[in-house]
Amino acid sequence: MTRSGKEYIAGLRDSRRVFINGEFVDDVTTHPAFRGAVASLARVYDEAHDPANAEVLTYPSPTTGEPVNRAFLIPRSEEDLRLRRVALRRQAETTLGLMGRGPEHVAGFLAGWAARSDVFAAAGDEYADRVVRFYEHVRDRDLYCSYAIVPPQIDRGKPAHQQADPHLYAGVKEERPDGVVLAGAQMLGTGAAISDYLVLSCIVPLRPGDEDQAISVALPIGAEGLKIYSRRSYAEAATSVYDYPLASRFDETDALIVLDDVFVPWERVFVYRNLDITRDQWNHTPAHLLGNNQAQIRFSVKLDLLAGLALRVAEMNGTAALPPVRGTLGELAAHAALVSGLVAAQEQNCRIDEHGVAWPGAAEAFAVMTLQSDFYPKLLTILRDLCGGGVIQLPSAAADYGHPEARADLERYVQSPGHPSQERVKLLKLVWDMVGSEFASRHQQYEMFYAGAPFLVRTRMSQVYDFDRAGALVDRALAGYGVDGFEAGDGFEAGDGFEAG
Numbered sequence: 001m002t003r004s005g006k007e008y009i010a011g012l013r014d015s016r017r018v019f020i021n022g023e024f025v026d027d028v029t030t031h032p033a034f035r036g037a038v039a040s041l042a043r044v045y046d047e048a049h050d051p052a053n054a055e056v057l058t059y060p061s062p063t064t065g066e067p068v069n070r071a072f073l074i075p076r077s078e079e080d081l082r083l084r085r086v087a088l089r090r091q092a093e094t095t096l097g098l099m100g101r102g103p104e105h106v107a108g109f110l111a112g113w114a115a116r117s118d119v120f121a122a123a124g125d126e127y128a129d130r131v132v133r134f135y136e137h138v139r140d141r142d143l144y145c146s147y148a149i150v151p152p153q154i155d156r157g158k159p160a161h162q163q164a165d166p167h168l169y170a171g172v173k174e175e176r177p178d179g180v181v182l183a184g185a186q187m188l189g190t191g192a193a194i195s196d197y198l199v200l201s202c203i204v205p206l207r208p209g210d211e212d213q214a215i216s217v218a219l220p221i222g223a224e225g226l227k228i229y230s231r232r233s234y235a236e237a238a239t240s241v242y243d244y245p246l247a248s249r250f251d252e253t254d255a256l257i258v259l260d261d262v263f264v265p266w267e268r269v270f271v272y273r274n275l276d277i278t279r280d281q282w283n284h285t286p287a288h289l290l291g292n293n294q295a296q297i298r299f300s301v302k303l304d305l306l307a308g309l310a311l312r313v314a315e316m317n318g319t320a321a322l323p324p325v326r327g328t329l330g331e332l333a334a335h336a337a338l339v340s341g342l343v344a345a346q347e348q349n350c351r352i353d354e355h356g357v358a359w360p361g362a363a364e365a366f367a368v369m370t371l372q373s374d375f376y377p378k379l380l381t382i383l384r385d386l387c388g389g390g391v392i393q394l395p396s397a398a399a400d401y402g403h404p405e406a407r408a409d410l411e412r413y414v415q416s417p418g419h420p421s422q423e424r425v426k427l428l429k430l431v432w433d434m435v436g437s438e439f440a441s442r443h444q445q446y447e448m449f450y451a452g453a454p455f456l457v458r459t460r461m462s463q464v465y466d467f468d469r470a471g472a473l474v475d476r477a478l479a480g481y482g483v484d485g486f487e488a489g490d491g492f493e494a495g496d497g498f499e500a501g
């Protein structure tokens with residue numbers, strides 16, 4: 001059953017230990033660092049919970065028959081992927097494509113794992129059962145899972161087991177009859193502070209000797225010993241929604257996760273000290289593709305927002321009809337269309353596996369991941385270029401309009417035809433929160449790294465692309481001729497080919 005926003009918020013009031021600004025937070029739902037993001041996600045929950053949206057945003061749970069969020073759907077056809085995209089796009093539009101790790105992200109990973117639980121069964125059927133039961137648990141209760149699947153940057157020159165302390169990277173410290181005790185840290189729990197469960201695993205290649213880190217588990221955020229060290233909050237630093245319209249509402253926060261002897265019962269252990277399954281859960285199931293397909297649907301919304309901002313700024317500045325500006329708008333539009341096209345192509349080129357599960361097209365998914373780390377910063381620069389100094393020549397805060405003398409000057413000098421001062425400033429402050437604020441800068445880092453370090457993504461791209469087909473084309477181009485000209489065949493005589501034409 002879907003939850004209302006209120007139910008989501010109520011679920012966050014527990015024993016969670018979230019640390020920021022030198023202290024642990026009493027209640028993330030009211031703390032200024034988190035409440036804006038919580039309110040935004042509550043709206044996302046409300047929309048799916050609204051019966052008027054049920055047909056688009058939900059589907060009946062195969063176990064209870066109740067409507068559940070379509071983000072949990074295990075796709076079995078191109079049409080399923082399309083329906084999933086329509087729903088995920090609607091949800092991403094609610095947060096303008098600016099919350100990368102909302103509930104619908106890890107939902108895709110869990111669906112991918114449950115769809116191919118046989119991969120987990122390689123260690124015993126009980127592991128597959130646990131994966132499926134956890135997936136059904138969160139799906140049918142509409143719970144929000146965040147994840148931390150990368151070891152902290154301590155010393156990447158050595159594998160986990162050769163670090164100075166064997167419990168720096170999150171892993172098994174002790175095995176008990178009823179479960180395991182985990183210790184260490186993991187990065188980078190985006191949204192962890194405002195989620196219900198943390199999925200903890202490792203996507204970075206592990207080596208023999210790293211078995212303690214070769215795990216996949218789910219922890220309630222309030223689990224004893226689990227600590228969430230949030231980065232600085234941009235929402236809290238925002239002076240008003242008018243001054244920072246994005247940071248104040250969509251700062252999902254990122255955090256270092258620390259496990260201080262956290263007990264995990266066996267029913268929440270999906271992979272245990274198994275290097276092969278820790279690796280295979282990402283690529284031998286559709287989890288990674290489904291999760292990143294969602295990430296790109298969300299990214300596509302964000303690119304539309306960027307293009308729309310460029311258009312509105314150009315219109316306001318009276319430059320929209322100038323040919324060079326049209327060209328600039330066209331360049332932004334090309335990137336937005338490229339991503340939405342590649343997302344659609346993931347549906348058309350999906351692969352239905354032997355279990356009847358639809359995997360989004362891998363080459364198209366990795367193409368977006370590969371290219372976006374390069375072009376997202378470039379698109380921000382294009383929007384900056386269109387804005388010139390306008391995004392800097394702005395009143396210091398909404399409060400400036402409260403001062404009669406300042407207000408009169410602002411209304412006279414900071415305005416455009418058809419755009420009174422407060423409207424002009426409102427648009428340009430929105431643009432600045434997209435391209436120049438600390439929130440915007442974090443977003444740049446996010447789009448460069450959320451899918452992994454760019455050099456790794458490029459390598460993976462080279463593995464999923466059909467190089468056999470590409471290579472065969474070269475062989476074809478090279479076939480049938482040599483230093484002696486054409487070989488006989490294909491309408492040529494042996495030795496032909498020395499004369500042009």
Ligand SMILES: Cc1cc2nc3c(=O)[nH]c(=O)nc-3n(C[C@H](O)[C@H](O)[C@H](O)COP(=O)(O)OP(=O)(O)OC[C@H]3O[C@@H](n4cnc5c(N)ncnc54)[C@H](O)[C@@H]3O)c2cc1C
Pocket residue numbers: 101147148149150153156187188189190191254442445446449450451452453454455
């Ligand atoms: C805003 C943000 C949010 C995130 N949210 C999450 C989240 O919710 N959950 C989660 O699990 N993770 C999250 N991440 C982490 C993300 O998955 C990692 O940043 C990503 O996997 C890259 O790992 P890294 O940061 O350790 O970079 P590194 O692997 O350390 O790479 C950094 C750079 O070092 C260089 N480098 C490193 N190793 C090599 C090598 N072998 N060869 C050549 N060059 C190399 C490259 O220039 C590379 O770009 C988030 C990251 C960001 C920035």
